[in-house]
Amino acid sequence: MRIAAVHAADGKIFGTLSDDEFRPLLMNGAPVRDLRDVIALLEAGPDRLQHGTPVALSSQTLAAPVGPLTKNVVCVGKNYHEHAREFARSGVDQSGDKQESPEFPVVFTKATSSLADPLQPVPASDDPTGTTDYEGELGVVIGKRCSKVSAEEALDFVFGYTVVNDVTARALQQRHKQWFLGKSLDGFCPVGPWLVTADEMGPLDGQMLTTAVNGEPRQSAPLRDMIFDTPTIIATVSAYVTLEPGDLIATGTPAGVGIGFQPQRFLVPGDIVTVAIEGIGELTNPIS
Template identity: 50%
Template sequence: MRLVTFRDGKGTRIGALDDAGKVLDLAAADGTLPQGMLALIAGGTAALDAARAAAARAPVAEGATLLAPIPRPAKNIFCVGKNYHEHAKEFANSGFDATAKEVVPEAPVVFSKPPTSVIGPGEPIPSFLDSSNSTDYEGEIAVVIGKGGRGISEADAYAHVFGYTIVNDVTARTLQHKHRQWILGKGIDGYCPMGPAIVTADAAGVPPKLSISTWVNGELRQRAPVEDLIFGIPTLIATISAAITLEPGDIIATGTPAGVGIGFSPPKFLKAGDRVRIEVPGIGVLENPVA
């Protein structure tokens, strides 16, 4: 099942996408369902089963506008840097990595993006907030945590996954380089497009059979399967939860493949009027214009 958050004339609530991509109004079929995605995730198996049952009889929500599946995460989004081999190489060679001494990291490089960076499908990426004019794209598959915990083992990791979505880890490269710690370059308001849906873990498979592609203005820039990750999903969950308690609705962006703007010579930074399109079959398409 693909779950979404949408807005229409009746307000904001959760829905599901049918096979044609139309939004189904789950609340219209079952008024007892949680209205927000975080509450649905926290409701566990019972809430998800109820949502599935509601989707079977839910009407189409006419005039629905999709928002980020989790419009306001409860805490910062966990992100992982340099987690595809070829991207690690292109980043090391770009001159924008101010701290790395090794090309391929020995352990996951974890940073975060604040909730205020999240925007939904179709919303403009505000590159005008980047005074350095070095805004770049990073298409990523993101994990949404279902069952929380601390000290989660790799063997148990997939039991804690609610589903998967798409994130664009938009980055102001000059700020990323200047400040060493990446949060200022990556945490700008609107620099985390997310969506269009969360595909539930059972639909994605264990391990998930997902692949990601990114286009800028119709030009294919990135393409890779999730199997190409240096540190896989179980390792990321185990690594983060060893130090930080993961909670229902937490998001882990797993890293971006090669093909980002700084991988070109000269770099191909985003500019106003560009469009970034990221597709993961099974989840959908996340497309945003650049303002």
């Protein structure tokens, strides 16, 4: 099942997608405005879902299909071998760990205020260093409260998957050693275009993750190329931080980001970035 969010006249609402129609979800006759409520409704049984009047998806403005987030976006860095190598060579990593293949997952967070919608302009002009970069990633949405789960059982706690662009101000990332500020500018975390539930997505393996800038291919890798797979990431995080329904995890980016080029290729106003994952869809955002 595909779950989308749109901007209605009275705020963001969630619904399901059927062909090219958006079908608003209802709870007690009112529109659903919280992804946690969507998760609860589906847990009760998809056959019991109540919908409002369907509308053409093309007539709607998509919103990020998550939220309201109750904790920062949990992110994993250096999680594809080739990207870990290009990052180590770039000079940006000032965390003190220059390993080209990390021994353990590198975990950081992005502020909830960085969340952005599909087609929402990413404000690179707010980055005073002019070093805004893209990072196409698989997003994992938690469906059930989990604490100290094993990798073997971790996928039982996944609700669905989406596409994330972990936009980063590289000079700020380097300057402040910790990555939070360089990753958390307002609008620096586009998510979308919708969620695909775990049962529809199936096993994560050969689905290709690609990123293009102005139509030029920059990143391309199968999801199986992650150093630490999704179950390992969930087990690692939940060992210390309890994950709740609706929490979003960004699982890392493959090689081909702007800092990996010589000379480096940062985003500028007027660029268009599209991140796509097979089985989910395309997340496109202009740069402003």
